[in-house]
């Protein structure tokens with residue numbers, strides 16, 4: 302497995318390859334990331350994993366500095382899976398003119414709601430780095446997790462709007478036995494918070510059951526917020542949306558997604574669950 306530490310090393314390696322699949326990550330890999338790699342390997346033998354903690358997608362009071370960086374363990378896990386190359390560029394390699402001067406990619410509408418409303422500029426940072434990674438690596442296929450559902454929809458729109466020749470693949474959320482979605486940020490939780498955190502998925506499951514019973518959207522949402530509050534969460538949002546454009550749910554949608562973001566102490570967790578409209582099937 303090649304470790305490519307600069308854009309120049311990547312370009313030299315890439316010029317000798319045919320098709321490649323890309324799995325973009327910020328490192329501190331867990332089984333959720335490894336599932337993305339396995340899915341990428343099903344599409345293409347030649348898989349590149351990028352590990353880059355992207356400063357552009359972090360807000361001023363967020364965890365950029367404390368974000369876990371575990372490169373040696375990450376590379377060991379990727380080598381075992383049969384990954385061809387790991388791309389770990391430096392910040393100055395990716396943003397040589399600095400963040401302020403950098404040309405940015407913004408996907409209007411969808412980027413300013415839900416997580417985008419709580420984290421201004423976040424999805425511009427995500428779209429910009431993913432667009433740059435696509436241009437740097439020139440993959441035929443790129444794989445992302447459904448855990449970051451809004452991010453996946455932003456990336457799909459960006460790829461379509463900019464006519465990028467990349468097939469974007471979404472992989473279902475990997476969970477612990479408790480239901481908690483795997484996430485690098487789970488590492489911030491105390492043992493007690495980790496037990497409390499299971500209420501997030503439970504809230505989503507209860508909401509999905511409410512949708513199956515055809516209960517009112519607002520009633521389901523407000524019950525979930527109450528339930529999560531009792532479990533110790535400070536809820537950022539809990540919202541039922543159209544699964545494609547993430548606009549507020551309507552009774553005529555074919556498919557919904559229930560999206561949640563909530564704080565346990567200082568840790569912000571996100572999760573989601575898709576649901577079919579029983580009236581549409």
Ligand SMILES: Nc1ncnc2c1ncn2[C@@H]1O[C@H](COP(=O)(O)OP(=O)(O)OP(=O)(O)O)[C@@H](O)[C@H]1O
Pocket residue numbers: 325326327328333334336337444445446447448449472473474475476482483484485486487
């Ligand atoms: N539990 C999971 N199941 C499936 N995919 C996942 C899971 N967790 C993360 N991913 C995907 O892995 C990719 C890289 O994500 P990232 O490195 O931010 O990991 P993360 O665990 O989500 O970290 P964070 O705590 O920053 O959200 C993204 O496409 C993300 O959706």
Ligand SMILES: CC(C)(CO)[C@@H](O)C(=O)[O-]
Pocket residue numbers: 325326327353355358427430431449452
């Ligand atoms: C897609 C991504 C690697 C871009 O930095 C990041 O947002 C992530 O890890 O989900």
Ligand code: BAL
Pocket residue numbers: 358359449452
């Ligand atoms: N998994 C999304 C990356 C972030 O929260 O910045």
